[in-house]
Amino acid sequence: MYFGAMAILRGKRFGGFVKGSLSIPYTRGEYDCLSDGTTPSGYIWTNGAEGLSRWSVTAGATYTPWRFMTIYAGGGYGSRLLLWQDISGRWATVTDRSVAGLAADAGLVFNLGTVSILAGASTIGFRNVAAELGIGLRF
Numbered sequence: 001m002y003f004g005a006m007a008i009l010r011g012k013r014f015g016g017f018v019k020g021s022l023s024i025p026y027t028r029g030e031y032d033c034l035s036d037g038t039t040p041s042g043y044i045w046t047n048g049a050e051g052l053s054r055w056s057v058t059a060g061a062t063y064t065p066w067r068f069m070t071i072y073a074g075g076g077y078g079s080r081l082l083l084w085q086d087i088s089g090r091w092a093t094v095t096d097r098s099v100a101g102l103a104a105d106a107g108l109v110f111n112l113g114t115v116s117i118l119a120g121a122s123t124i125g126f127r128n129v130a131a132e133l134g135i136g137l138r139f
Helices: none
Strands: 002-010 014-023 031-033 046-066 069-086 091-094 099-112 115-124 128-137
Antiparallel strands (some): 014 046, 069 099, 099 115
């Protein structure tokens, strides 16, 4: 699962946002491997378990064309790690399928009274795109 928090500061039409997201649990690999199974000391023997660890911090602009809808887009930095578990239960980071760098996200926030519903997409390094859905409270 991927969790986050977003703060939107709105003006009449234009504003800004700050957003942070983190996968829970966040796991790092104990060693590195490549997607062909090679490691610096030989080969990895996997047990078939795979995991993703991801985090990102972004900021950007918002535009509110109608009172009930806000459009947001921005950029920042993040990391997405693909992990494989070996037969001894240790996690390996698949380095050629993992990425760290520029993060970008965009989407819509629908404002329904004090409740907001977010629908958007985010990417890290422009290698993978993740759909995002969220629900929040307006203050």
